[in-house]
Amino acid sequence: MNPALHAAIAAGSASRWENVRADFPILHQQVHDKPLVYLDNAATAQKPRAVIDALVRFYERDNSNVHRGLHALSMRATDAYEGARARVAQFINAADPAEIIFTRGTTESVNLVARSLAAGLKPGDVILCTEMEHHSNLVPWQQAARLSGAELKFVPVLGADAEGGLDLAALDSLLTPQVKVFAFTHISNTLGCINPVAELCRRARAVGALSVVDAAQSIGHGPFDVRALGADYVAFSGHKMCGPTAIGALIARPGLLDAMPPFLGGGEMIESVSFLQSSWREAPWRFEAGTPPIAQAIGLAAACRYLDSIGLDHIAARDAALTAALKSSLASIPGLRIVGPPHERGSLVSFVMDQAHPHDLVTFAGEKGLCLRGGHHCTQPLMRKLGLPGTVRASLYFYNSFDEIDAATRILADAGRYFA
């Protein structure tokens, strides 16, 4: 989006964003007698009334188990659950709802694809990750490597504070025909840097590798077109895009799921079962063993509708304007150093302060009503490489306000003086 439109959306429609903020009941409360300032959106986003109402409505009217039910409630629940799959497909521009497997979230999605693909890997094969991966897009690949004998390699991050982002030049030597899987994050949850997903997917395909994109931090923060990105697999969580917890998805390029063995066995995923063997349903249901997260999927569809009603391009512009303000405001605090890329970044800012350890800063802020996150952000290898004990992370979403950024800055400046 162009900067002029950014500015117009950020400044010219303050009342609109105040109305949006009013959609989130949780934001209007005091914590420790201070107004809540919630800047921990990268961990989980808050829920608008529309999503909460969808959950309540389902439990009050339609609650039943899905599939094979021959009564009214079960048919309603099934329609709503499968309708949610179609709504999520629309949200990310997937060609067919059958490409979407509902999971508990990004972690389960990556485990599903890693465990399924491991069955086809062998010694000599390479699984390529990056040094900035969240543990959820690292540990499952470590397990896949151990199971299959494949080797795990990493695209490095550049710079003492990772200010250079991914070392794309290193890809030339790392992306060899031995690479069968290239798993990487769209937006780093620790650094905020945005990786060039479409380019990385294209380069993976050029050597015959399957691309697996962790979209946990990007979904719901801007337009997301799974077909335009050209990814083979995309994993995301619903709770980071205003949906309920315990619902997420794995999206596969058409045709890939049919070749994949199931992940979990049990009810719902079978076609026919005898004492000694079973046959599987077609995808995606083959990958959804047991009673699925029905209400959560319906809540996720409500979140898709809600975000679409605001407009993903408007959300992206709002996020960018807030993030730019947060970044320049934090940079004014003495002793504070921002970690990660200087320019293009997702809606989070990671930093350290000379005066205090991240956990002390986050504890101090928490007592002032300011919710931040401190520590390794589930990226221990990255923290070790950067020589940091952890960082403090302030992460934004469209319902945050510029006043909250001012409040956060005041509180952190106070913390700097307190621990100095």
Place this chain on the structure above:
Amino acid sequence: MSADLSELYQQVILDHNKRPRNRGKLPTANRVAHGDNPTCGDQCNVYLRLEGDRIAEISFDGSGCAISQASASLMTTQVKGRTAAEVEALYQQFHHIVTTGETPDEISDLAAFAGVHTFPARIKCATLGWHAARNALIGDADPATTEKHTD
């Protein structure tokens, strides 16, 4: 200042964090132990010179939050000159303070850590240096860790 915050960051703690006592390696040490809190990234090495059963000299180094570093610093001032049994009794007293918030009747600097009990995630920070010291006393070569499970 909120009550909980000033309870947690007592002046004694802020002071030990800014001006740690007995910080650095101990050239004459005959016991060393490493403490590690992987969830926080806090690290603490404790160096002892034992004379018989008694701590003749002690120092620590490492990195971490104010609670972990102040606690390790204060610990060194409390255990110097003590026997292993006396250190264990002090540790039990300290552990009771940080987990319950109850302070002993007699005056003790350890009571400064009573505020930790309202922040359960920080209890491991407060006990890290103590775990390392106890390991050094029993001569355990394995690093002290606040986590039992590693893979």
